[in-house]
Amino acid sequence: MSQRDNLSKNSKRSSSARKVPKDSRTKSDRIKSESGPKRRRLNPGQTGERAFAGQKDRYVKRVKVFSGESGLSASDWNMPVAVSVETEEQLEAVLGEKAVSRIYIDEACFGIPGRDAGGKPGKGKAGEQEAEALAKIINEIHDAGKEAGLRLRRIERDTDPGLGSLSLLRGLIKLGAAPDMLLIRTFDEAMMVSDLETSETGNKGLNHIRKIFDYTCYGYNTEAVSMLRELGAEELTYPIELNYRECLSLRRAVRALPDEELSEMPYEILVYGHLPMMVSANCIRKTSAGCDHKNRFMILRDRMQKDMPVRCYCKYCYNQIFNAEPLVLYDLPEDIRSLEPERLRYDFSVETGTEVRKILSGAIPKDITRGHFRHGVE
Numbered sequence: 087m088s089q090r091d092n093l094s095k096n097s098k099r100s101s102s103a104r105k106v107p108k109d110s111r112t113k114s115d116r117i118k119s120e121s122g123p124k125r126r127r128l129n130p131g132q133t134g135e136r137a138f139a140g141q142k143d144r145y146v147k148r149v150k151v152f153s154g155e156s157g158l159s160a161s162d163w164n165m166p167v168a169v170s171v172e173t174e175e176q177l178e179a180v181l182g183e184k185a186v187s188r189i190y191i192d193e194a195c196f197g198i199p200g201r202d203a204g205g206k207p208g209k210g211k212a213g214e215q216e217a218e219a220l221a222k223i224i225n226e227i228h229d230a231g232k233e234a235g236l237r238l239r240r241i242e243r244d245t246d247p248g249l250g251s252l253s254l255l256r257g258l259i260k261l262g263a264a265p266d267m268l269l270i271r272t273f274d275e276a277m278m279v280s281d282l283e284t285s286e287t288g289n290k291g292l293n294h295i296r297k298i299f300d301y302t303c304y305g306y307n308t309e310a311v312s313m314l315r316e317l318g319a320e321e322l323t324y325p326i327e328l329n330y331r332e333c334l335s336l337r338r339a340v341r342a343l344p345d346e347e348l349s350e351m352p353y354e355i356l357v358y359g360h361l362p363m364m365v366s367a368n369c370i371r372k373t374s375a376g377c378d379h380k381n382r383f384m385i386l387r388d389r390m391q392k393d394m395p396v397r398c399y400c401k402y403c404y405n406q407i408f409n410a411e412p413l414v415l416y417d418l419p420e421d422i423r424s425l426e427p428e429r430l431r432y433d434f435s436v437e438t439g440t441e442v443r444k445i446l447s448g449a450i451p452k453d454i455t456r457g458h459f460r461h462g463v464e
């Protein structure tokens with residue numbers, strides 16, 4: 087199955103730097119093909135949510151099986167390590183890891199707002215609580231001596247409950263708990279941030295927040311990289327759709343650029359994480375049990391009987407389907423080092439706290455994928 091991340095049509099802007107194949111299939115077709123012939127067939131016009139309705143709604147309690155082999159531990163690399171976390175348990179685990187110097191928390195996973203007096207989620211008092219909850223976590227990360235990054239939501243809509251990303255940022259700045267950096271995943275977010283910087287009424291505090299562009303902002307050649315720089319990128323993430331050789335030639339080409347801001351562009355490289363395969367802007371719970379706006383995992387079984395974790399970010403009611411096997415590259419130190427990344431990154435999504443610690447210690451899960459990294463290598 088392709089790891090290409092099919093952005094939902096509800097995502098307002100997609101990368102112009104990236105070749106997105108014209109996919110004429112509807113979302114329900116895609117969900118049907120993901121779930122395979124053994125699943126309930128969808129009739130034309132039937133929505134994708136119905137396909138999920140028959141899925142057993144349960145948390146992922148599946149425990150990772152480890153192979154017994156190991157790669158480098160996070161501390162063995164002797165270079166800066168960033169992690170992204172989606173649960174309190176993962177956060178707890180990485181706060182205690184010496185090797186981790188930067189923690190990205192996902193905006194969609196923390197500070198889930200309560201209800202205000204009118205029963206509405208998020209604005210007013212409940213909005214303050216949301217910012218306060220995230221500020222508390224950012225302070226905790228700082229107290230642990232690490233950089234705190236905020237990863238913005240994948241899809242932002244006017245109808246999202248709670249604070250918009252901008253209001254949340256303003257709230258954090260006001261509380262004196264601005265994140266050190268933003269991990270930006272869409273061009274909407276990049277523009278939102280730059281609009282704020284340039285507007286006269288904008289909060290000047292934002293100028294001090296570094297902008298890291300994630301692999302979803304696809305900079306696969308020097309033209310794209312220079313455009314990302316114009317959009318405000320101060321650090322980039324290696325595209326996950328390039329193989330090792332392509333990453334290497336990208337790095338060399340970027341290094342050769344005359345503009346120092348570009349040639350010295352720092353790169354993060356993902357060495358661990360379940361890669362997202364699809365983002366859906368529709369809440370899959372709304373049509374089954376009804377949505378309670380809590381965050382949870384569900385399982386989607388494909389025709390190969392592989393269980394793919396589905397993350398319901400019901401703070402904002404969008405879903406992400408992850409690959410069943412995580413990308414693992416932390417046992418390929420020579421290849422990784424030759425790409426001269428400034429920092430390694432581990433993206434945690436479905437892992438328990440214990441699994442997070444094991445992975446950071448170098449243990450390799452039994453079932454893994456190399457993503458595109460090994461494509462074309464003999």
Ligand SMILES: [Zn+2]
Pocket residue numbers: 369370371372377378379399400402403404
């Ligand atoms: Zn929902």
